[in-house]
Amino acid sequence: MSTTSALFAGLMSGTSLDGVDAVVADFAAPHPRVASTAFLAYPADLRDALLALNAAGHDELRRAAELSVRLASLYAEATLAALRNGGLAANDIAALGCHGQTVRHQPALGYSLQLNHPALLAERTGITVVADFRNRDVAAGGQGAPLVPAFHDCILRDDGEHRVVLNIGGISNITDLAPGKPTRGFDTGPGNMLLDGWAARHLGTPYDAGGEWGAQGQVVPDLLKRLMAHPFLAQAAPKSCGREEFNLDWLDAQLDRGIAAVEVQATLLELTARSIVEATLRECGQPDTLAVCGGGVHNAPLMGRLAALLPDTRVVSTADFGVSPDFLEALAFAWLARRCLHGEPGNLPEVTGARGPRVLGAIYPA
Numbered sequence: 453m454s455t456t457s458a459l460f461a462g463l464m465s466g467t468s469l470d471g472v473d474a475v476v477a478d479f480a481a482p483h484p485r486v487a488s489t490a491f492l493a494y495p496a497d498l499r500d501a502l503l504a505l506n507a508a509g510h511d512e513l514r515r516a517a518e519l520s521v522r523l524a525s526l527y528a529e530a531t532l533a534a535l536r537n538g539g540l541a542a543n544d545i546a547a548l549g550c551h552g553q554t555v556r557h558q559p560a561l562g563y564s565l566q567l568n569h570p571a572l573l574a575e576r577t578g579i580t581v582v583a584d585f586r587n588r589d590v591a592a593g594g595q596g597a598p599l600v601p602a603f604h605d606c607i608l609r610d611d612g613e614h615r616v617v618l619n620i621g622g623i624s625n626i627t628d629l630a631p632g633k634p635t636r637g638f639d640t641g642p643g644n645m646l647l648d649g650w651a652a653r654h655l656g657t658p659y660d661a662g663g664e665w666g667a668q669g670q671v672v673p674d675l676l677k678r679l680m681a682h683p684f685l686a687q688a689a690p691k692s693c694g695r696e697e698f699n700l701d702w703l704d705a706q707l708d709r710g711i712a713a714v715e716v717q718a719t720l721l722e723l724t725a726r727s728i729v730e731a732t733l734r735e736c737g738q739p740d741t742l743a744v745c746g747g748g749v750h751n752a753p754l755m756g757r758l759a760a761l762l763p764d765t766r767v768v769s770t771a772d773f774g775v776s777p778d779f780l781e782a783l784a785f786a787w788l789a790r791r792c793l794h795g796e797p798g799n800l801p802e803v804t805g806a807r808g809p810r811v812l813g814a815i816y817p818a
């Protein structure tokens with residue numbers, strides 16, 4: 453590995469279970485420059501196997517171990533693709549930050565579990581791997597999530613305007629960047645996860661492309677009211693959530709007979725937009741700009757509802773600030789790997805609720 457290189461790689465595979473985002477970034481300048489990217493979609497059987505492991509089931513340990521091996525192979529493939537796309541070699545890269553695939557997130561019980569096999573990833577790529585970013589924060593009494601706000605603070609803070617960064621992944625999380633105030637952040641609740649699950653059940657596709665199906669339905673007010681009553685949504689920050697809180701079993705329990713599937717999808721979209729906006733206004737006040745990243749940015753009706761619910765806020769993609777919305781989180785894990793190697797804290801205690809700043813991650817040398 454290169455111990456002096458400013459090039460770091462990052463891998464993100466989030467709760468949406470869509471696949472793995474890979475990025476190589478140059479941290480030589482104050483603002484990181486993306487050198488190359490790659491995305492590998494999860495094959496349908498891998499997504500199904502990971503989804504199944506999010507709930508209790510038979511022979512979990514073997515399944516988890518075998519999936520970790522399979523994931524590490526895919527992570528290596530994505531990393532090598534990003535290197536190829538940038539004309540780079542493994543020894544150009546100082547380290548690779550790999551988030552892993554969350555299957556259980558239970559900070560109140562003392563753990564957050566990401567499937568990963570960092571030793572195998574180091575072996576396959578020849579790059580030093582930094583992994584297990586969340587558990588040190590959890591051990592220090594924090595939520596272990598979200599971890600991206602520290603990076604948002606680093607690249608998107610502006611003295612002249614109140615910005616909120618919104619990441620719409622499987623779960624949605626926001627970062628409050630108010631001039632003169634400490635950075636705050638938390639999970640707001642569902643992002644794409646329920647929309648994806650419902651689309652998979654009724655369309656047989658991993659997601660509702662462009663949000664077009666949901667846009668044909670009408671919101672069902674009674675159902676929306678029941679969904680908005682989920683206790684997580686009213687909780688004060690710091691807070692984080694996962695598939696434990698929001699899943700199709702929970703949704704099924706809220707449904708009345710006779711509601712058409714397309715109306716449920718429209719209502720889920722409204723739930724996602726409203727829960728984000730209500731949490732933003734309650735915890736951050738009204739921002740000048742809402743900078744959106746994550747796959748939800750491609751759901752035009754969802755972006756439209758956010759803009760309509762925040763008429764005095766400029767709602768834009770982070771692309772407007774020169775940062776690809778699809779690779780911002782992977783970039784954050786490249787940055788977190790660099791922080792770890794330099795012995796610098798990666799968490800913000802105000803965000804996660806940890807007792808103090810901590811160096812996050814475990815290092816697997818190349």
Ligand SMILES: Nc1ncnc2c1ncn2[C@@H]1O[C@H](COP(=O)(O)OP(=O)(O)O)[C@@H](O)[C@H]1O
Pocket residue numbers: 465466467468469470471620621622623644645648658659660661662663745746747748750751781
């Ligand atoms: N063209 C699109 N139309 C609608 N939704 C999209 C589109 N592209 C991506 N998405 C949504 O974004 C999700 C992936 O977002 P991502 O930011 O990778 O989430 P995570 O971090 O949880 O993996 C997909 O599952 C899907 O819901």
Ligand SMILES: [Mg+2]
Pocket residue numbers: 464465466468469470471472473
């Ligand atoms: Mg993803």
